[in-house]
Amino acid sequence: MRPISVVIPTRRLSTALRERxxxxxxxxxxxxxxxxxxxxxxxxxxxxxxxxxxxLVRAPRGRGTQCNGGARAASGELLMFLHDDTDLPRDAGSVLETAFRDPGIGMACFRIAFDQRHWLLGAYAWGSRFESRLTTFGDQAMTIRRDLFAAVGGFPDWPLFEDVELARRVRRCSRIAKLPSAVTTSASRFLANGPARQQLANGLLLARFLLGAPPERLAALYERQRGAISGGDAA
Structure with a gap:
């Protein structure tokens, strides 16, 4: 398998994260x-x-800035950006190797699955097999060629939707593949807030972003929403 670096932004290294x-x-x-x-x-x-x-490295707080900091420290030909509540499928290496044999593929993302069952989460997971602005996000273990990541300028230093912007930059000059396997991520936030309510809130924020709202303003709203619903424990 070609050399790969897995960059995991986190609030702090914990025993649970070490196990993951x-x-x-x-x-x-x-x-x-x-x-x-x-x-x-x-x-x-x-x-x-x-x-x-x-x-273990450190960078300015924020998922995008921490991902960029990890990328600067990385040496792999491929860079994977993996959320700290997400597990890879067992065949991750083989499906990535197959995808990146195609020189036209600049970035690949897994489909998504949740660690708890709910029909609405199942519908969201089903949609993640498609590549689009509405179905490709950072929770799908974005994996990108190192030279392409540098060419598009990496992640923007935004507090929210930095993953959407990276995908937009990549689409301008390359293709994004959706892989046949799925990562498994935590459903706790969806279930705590209510899957429909959480998905609606996410969708409204994304719509405002795509219509031109500043990420900084949306991030402040996102944090207020999460604090009101879940006591302020933002990831």
Whole structure:
């Protein structure tokens, strides 16, 4: 398999995340694992030793800026950006290798599945097999050629919808493949807030973004919504 670096932006490295990363490494033997924390955290009293091939770096807080920071530290030919609540499928390596044999594919994303069942989440998961502005997002383990990531300028330094913008930049000059396998992500936020309510809120924010609303304004609204519904524990 071609060299791949997995960049995982997170609020702070935890025992649970270390266990999840071990599963990621098992799905992608030989992959470089880069965890990127915000650089405004207080220093840890005792930084845990990481397994060989893992690195912990810091960057300005925000998913896009942390992804960019991890990418700068990465060495792989392919860069995967994986959310810290998401697990890869066992065949991740083989489906990625197959997709990137096509030189016309610049980026690939997995379909999505949830760790709990609900008919509305199932409908959302079914739609993730299609590649479009409405169905391609960062929670699908975006994987991009390193040279293309550099050519399009990486992620914008936005607090929200940085994944939508990266995909838009890629579509201008290359193709995005949807892979036949699915990552599995946490459904806790959807179920806590109500799947219909959460999906409606997400859809309205995306619509406003596509109509030109500034990401900074939308991010503030997003955080207020999440704080009102779930006590402010934003990911």
């Amino acid at each position: 990363c071990a599963g990621t490494a098992a799905c992608l033997p030989g992959a470089e694992i880069i965890l990127c924390e915000p650089d405004d955290l207080d220093p840890l009293e005792a930084q845990p030793r990481l397994p060989a091939g893992w690195r």
